[in-house]
Amino acid sequence: MATAYLLCRVLDNIEDCQQPFEWQEKRFTEFSAMLDEPRLAHETLAFWNHERWPGLTADEQKLMAPDGGHPLWQIYEQIPEPARSSIKHWTSVMAAGMGGSQKSRQGLRTRRYNGVRLLANVDDYDRYCYYVAGTVGHLATELANYHYHFDENVAEALLATCEACGRGLQKTNIVKDFVKDLRRGISYLPDQWLKEVNYQPLSLAGASPIWSFKVIANVLSELRDAADYVLTLPYTARGYRLASLMCLLPAYQTLLLAVRNRERLFSADHQFKISRLTMAKCLLDSRSMIADNTAIKQYNQRLQGVVEEAFVTPEFERHPVII
Structure with a gap:
């Protein structure tokens, strides 16, 4: 699992590097070649060591050298089979999706507004998140299944969420x-949503409570399924349950921090x-x-209650958003 995580970090580093999209595409291709033939790593990493990796920390750059x-x-x-094949398959899909997102491949459509690159609509937003993170969900689930030997019903339920x-x-x-992504000229929130508020978030001018709640509620609906995923894990899978909770709970707390400071959402103080x-x-x-x-x-229910209460205003009551 740790090896799979670090390989995904390599892909994240390529995407986060502040180089042109064409440069990134070449690095994704080289990554995929190393998945097929790991012995290429010696030559490829030596080449990468002479490349510039702006935007990465010193520790992140070490992983690329x-x-x-x-x-x-x-x-x-x-790594023995079948684990290595799972790692290869899902990181390959991730690499193809990340590379494809730069050139509107893999079905991802993009737009530009005042020099900012946007995903076109909610479907593109969901597909992008699938390529960069939904794939990781599949990979982690397959590796956990190999290790814990879940029964068929549990395995199917985990794959569903x-x-x-x-x-x-x-x-x-x-x-x-x-804000960090916006400084790189990118917004992963879709054009379809941003045009509803006249693109105000792109100039860090904030957004209406209803619009902000729509964005937060979309995340919250996914985290509900993430909670169901953890609930499905047998108690005997203690290590994986702990790791899954340590992904889920910080996400919950990040949303709580955002809604408790909702007046700062999508502003210069975001x-x-x-x-x-x-x-x-x-x-x-x-x-x-x-x-x-x-x-x-109970933790999940408390979070949803706090989020809903934070956005209850006269305007919200006239135009409720269902989550």
Whole structure:
């Protein structure tokens, strides 16, 4: 699982690097070639080491260079089947989707508004989140299934919600990183939504409560399925349940931080990164709920109540948004 995560981080680094889309496309192609033939990593990483990776931290750049990256590919080469085939398949899909999103391939349509690249509509938003995170949901589920040997009913139930689980985490990050992405000339929130508020968020002029709630409610609906995913996991899969809760609870807390400061949403003060103290509390809560599905359900219900109450205004009551 750790190897799969780090390979996904390599793809994230390529996408996050502030290089032209054509440059990124070449790196995605080289990544896919290393999946097919890991021994290419020595040559490819040596080449990458001479490339510029603007926008990445020093630690992120190490993963793209021989010293930090080559051990990862050596471990990948030694992973037994069928786990290695799962990693190869889903990271290949992820790479193709990320590369395709740059050139409107894979069915993803984009628009430009005042120099900002936008996904065209909600379907494109969902497809993008599938490529970069729903695929990770599939990959993690398959690897967990190989390890824990879930029965057929559990495996099918997990596969039914694993995409939404990944999409929900990605959409949480899209809300959190809206300003950061905008500075790179990108908005992953779709043109279809942004035109409803005359593109005000693109100039960090805020947005109406109804529109902000629409964005948050869309994320929340995905996180409901993510909670169902965790609830489906047998108590015997303690390690994977803990890891899943440690993805879900910080996403919940990020949304809570956003709605409690809703007047700052999509403005120049849009900043919703949870504190280390909150992250530590998520860890403690995850441990306490690891074998308590009732507590997980109550946590989810409390979150939804806080979100709905935060947006209850006369305007909202006249134009309710169903989640």
